Amino acid sequence: MVEKIYVPPIKIQGIKTKLVDLISEVTYISDDTVWYEPFMGSGVVGLNLAPKHAVFADTNPYVIELYNEIKNKNINSYIVRQYLEKEGHLLAERDEKHYYYVRDRFNEEHNPLDFLFLNRSCFNGMIRFNKNYKFNVPYGHKPERFSKGYITKIVNQVKRLEEIFPKNSWQFKCQSFINTIKEATEKDFIYCDPPYIGRHVDYYDSWNEESEIKLRDALYASGAKFMLSTWDKNKYRENKYINVVWKECYKLNREHFYFVGAKEKNRNSMIEALLMNYDPSIIQREKKIEYEQLSFVFSEIKKHAMG
Numbered sequence: 001m002v003e004k005i006y007v008p009p010i011k012i013q014g015i016k017t018k019l020v021d022l023i024s025e026v027t028y029i030s031d032d033t034v035w036y037e038p039f040m041g042s043g044v045v046g047l048n049l050a051p052k053h054a055v056f057a058d059t060n061p062y063v064i065e066l067y068n069e070i071k072n073k074n075i076n077s078y079i080v081r082q083y084l085e086k087e088g089h090l091l092a093e094r095d096e097k098h099y100y101y102v103r104d105r106f107n108e109e110h111n112p113l114d115f116l117f118l119n120r121s122c123f124n125g126m127i128r129f130n131k132n133y134k135f136n137v138p139y140g141h142k143p144e145r146f147s148k149g150y151i152t153k154i155v156n157q158v159k160r161l162e163e164i165f166p167k168n169s170w171q172f173k174c175q176s177f178i179n180t181i182k183e184a185t186e187k188d189f190i191y192c193d194p195p196y197i198g199r200h201v202d203y204y205d206s207w208n209e210e211s212e213i214k215l216r217d218a219l220y221a222s223g224a225k226f227m228l229s230t231w232d233k234n235k236y237r238e239n240k241y242i243n244v245v246w247k248e249c250y251k252l253n254r255e256h257f258y259f260v261g262a263k264e265k266n267r268n269s270m271i272e273a274l275l276m277n278y279d280p281s282i283i284q285r286e287k288k289i290e291y292e293q294l295s296f297v298f299s300e301i302k303k304h305a306m307g
């Protein structure tokens with residue numbers, strides 16, 4: 001059970017901060033296990049579960065570089081404070097001109113500190129690149145974004161990384177999920193949080209059925225225990241791939257609420273799913289967790305259809 005959830009310095013759509021406690025209840029990690037996180041995003045899951053050995057990977061080179069620079073002590077909380085104070089001051093003075101100036105500079109030089117600045121001042125904390133891998137998210141229109149308190153919050157998030165990195169043996173790699181999963185062995189644990197299938201079809205980095213099947217095949221071939229985060233259903237639709245691609249898995253659900261605008265009546269609910277290739281009841285620790293075994297449900301449906 002994770003006592004306090006640490007929020008990493010990077011923001012990303014689909015961040016799993018709210019699932020960390022549930023994931024921690026049903027994962028296997030020991031000092032001999034390597035924790036593999038092929039779609040690390042902000043890394044919030046592994047950073048909180050704090051395994052001794054881990055490989056965090058993503059195809060976004062800039063998150064990986066930022067974390068490697070902190071790990072190698074080329075960037076620290078002091079440097080982050082100085083940088084954000086300077087750039088935050090310029091943003092307050094020059095507003096969007098400065099945001100677009102930093103965005104152009106980042107697309108030329110790829111400085112991980114500029115990536116952090118853009119991530120915290122762009123529209124909705126989005127991370128999106130065009131087909132030439134240029135960051136193209138517009139300005140969030142908050143010239144006072146980098147207030148003293150906000151900078152301190154980010155600096156403390158970096159400090160947490162500085163503290164935790166030397167205590168563990170962690171690697172950060174920029175590579176596709178296939179290469180990351182190939183490294184895992186039977187005694188390891190793989191946590192996957194790919195882009196949600198059938199939801200965010202982005203013109204550049206799209207995730208489709210073929211990718212989902214490749215992921216499934218690679219996970220089973222590894223022989224490792226694995227867990228996959230995906231969406232299950234909302235008021236309008238359900239994820240049809242669960243009962244097809246992942247039909248051998250066990251499934252846990254958690255409801256997640258999000259707002260479209262500020263009004264209470266615009267509160268929407270989404271059921272999230274965790275799919276596992278092992279029975280989570282064997283490692284239930286403190287709480288009794290409800291889960292469904294998909295292969296069982298699936299064969300019941302088939303039996304019903306036949307008879």
Ligand SMILES: C[S@@+](CC[C@H](N)C(=O)[O-])C[C@H]1O[C@@H](n2cnc3c(N)ncnc32)[C@H](O)[C@@H]1O
Binds near residue numbers: 057
């Ligand atoms: C939903 S996000 C992960 C969020 C993360 N679990 C968190 O809580 O912050 C999906 C991530 O997968 C990465 N990604 C997309 N395609 C990939 C691929 N083919 N191989 C590895 N990573 C990929 C994206 O860059 C993104 O960071």
